[in-house]
Amino acid sequence: MKITHTDRLGKKLSEASGENSVEIEILGEFGFEDILIFEMEPGSFVEVDIDPTFNKSIVYAPDGKIVYQLPVGPKARAYDPEAFKGERHLITMERVSREWLAKRRNLAMNSLDTRWDTGYFPHASANVVTRDEPWFEAKNAIDGHLSRVGHGAWPYQSWGGGLRDDLVFRLDFGREVLIDEIVIYLRADYADDHDINWESGVVTFSDGEKMPISMKKVEEGQSYAFAEKKVTWIELSELKREISAAFSALTQIEVFGRDIL
Numbered sequence: 555m556k557i558t559h560t561d562r563l564g565k566k567l568s569e570a571s572g573e574n575s576v577e578i579e580i581l582g583e584f585g586f587e588d589i590l591i592f593e594m595e596p597g598s599f600v601e602v603d604i605d606p607t608f609n610k611s612i613v614y615a616p617d618g619k620i621v622y623q624l625p626v627g628p629k630a631r632a633y634d635p636e637a638f639k640g641e642r643h644l645i646t647m648e649r650v651s652r653e654w655l656a657k658r659r660n661l662a663m664n665s666l667d668t669r670w671d672t673g674y675f676p677h678a679s680a681n682v683v684t685r686d687e688p689w690f691e692a693k694n695a696i697d698g699h700l701s702r703v704g705h706g707a708w709p710y711q712s713w714g715g716g717l718r719d720d721l722v723f724r725l726d727f728g729r730e731v732l733i734d735e736i737v738i739y740l741r742a743d744y745a746d747d748h749d750i751n752w753e754s755g756v757v758t759f760s761d762g763e764k765m766p767i768s769m770k771k772v773e774e775g776q777s778y779a780f781a782e783k784k785v786t787w788i789e790l791s792e793l794k795r796e797i798s799a800a801f802s803a804l805t806q807i808e809v810f811g812r813d814i815l
Contacts, residue, residue, distance in 0.1 A: 675728030
């Protein structure tokens, strides 16, 4: 296993390796659009801790590689302003045991996800992103952060598609998993009627089954349990709200289940 730190042009700045875990200490400030490359055996599950402001994430890397370019400019506004700041950075990667993979957990969270196809999973995508602004990208709905009484940049990043009625959110796991519950946290910027809740929607599973759901105007997560099923992806679509001129958005989606070993 190996972690490599390069500049935006791919020039290697530092590197560290290990058998089942690896950590790298980077001294000094990061450069503009620096890149972190995590390498491991193809098909590996690794837990990555990339920054204190990020949630640790279990990532599945079918090709044995995770390439993460540090966000800058408008992209950085979807993250804590302190992310990747300072003169000392400790980044770790650890192989995940089969025993842990067999346990029930939230299979959706990946704080390292980015908007476009990454080659590692879980990965969120959507057919529409409000004004193409980073703080409304689908990846925000699986970053593990739950602040939801406002809207816009950090800490209220969410997936939003504006006032469209044809929205589709997709979550790819990159392999077959067994799931039995979905929890949805709607963005709850209900002050002055900025937000309104979606009242209904449809969850489509990769096996073709559809599950209609109803949603309420609440801040807490809304749970939808079902008999355990094998899937590779899920989609959320047919989202309906009562007032077409009010916004609705998804702060977080959690999908509980386990890996198939």
